[in-house]
Amino acid sequence: MPTVAVYPGSFDPLTNGHVDIITRGARLFDHIVIAILVNADKAPLFSVTERVEIVRTVFKDLPNLDVDTFDGLLVDYVERRKAQVIVRGLRAVSDFEYEFQMALMNQRLNGKIETVFMMPAEQYTYTSSRLIKEVFSLGGRVHGLVPNMVEARLREKLTNR
Numbered sequence: 614m615p616t617v618a619v620y621p622g623s624f625d626p627l628t629n630g631h632v633d634i635i636t637r638g639a640r641l642f643d644h645i646v647i648a649i650l651v652n653a654d655k656a657p658l659f660s661v662t663e664r665v666e667i668v669r670t671v672f673k674d675l676p677n678l679d680v681d682t683f684d685g686l687l688v689d690y691v692e693r694r695k696a697q698v699i700v701r702g703l704r705a706v707s708d709f710e711y712e713f714q715m716a717l718m719n720q721r722l723n724g725k726i727e728t729v730f731m732m733p734a735e736q737y738t739y740t741s742s743r744l745i746k747e748v749f750s751l752g753g754r755v756h757g758l759v760p761n762m763v764e765a766r767l768r769e770k771l772t773n774r
């Protein structure tokens with residue numbers, strides 16, 4: 614049976630840290646679903662439609678990947694997709710507590726689903742969507758930390774503010 618993994622998150626916006634995890638995950642699993650949470654944040658910078666479009670465009674050449682949205686419990690979505698694995702990225706020790714809680718809660722909710730943690734390349738260990746938005750909105754350089762398409766969209770949003 615093919616191993617299907619779900620990589621869930623807000624992806625507001627997609628960073629090169631996410632891109633790195635997705636690329637590694639697509640090598641490891643037969644199929645990987647990028648699942649964007651709807652309503653994670655009441656005031657996201659990028660709409661869900663924009664976030665889906667960005668992931669689709671960045672990974673247009675990866676055949677074993679698809680992009681979807683979900684709401685409700687993650688484990689229910691994973692089961693609906695007939696997936697066996699949840700992929701999460703671990704950057705630093707500070708991520709661990711939150712990720713550990715989520716993984717154990719998900720394990721309690723559905724013991725058949727495994728959470729697999731993957732580490733991004735070292736240069737992305739301090740990259741987060743929240744920091745990218747903050748740095749960019751204050752005029753800082755985020756080049757190399759997000760896909761070019763995200764950088765361009767951030768610039769558009771800033772000029773149209």
Ligand code: PNS
Pocket residue numbers: 621622623624650653685686687688714715716718719
């Ligand atoms: O990238 P994020 O924003 O840290 O992702 C968090 C996400 C989407 C993985 C988490 O909020 C989630 O799974 N939400 C769905 C609701 C749910 O199942 N909550 C219980 C998790 S133990």
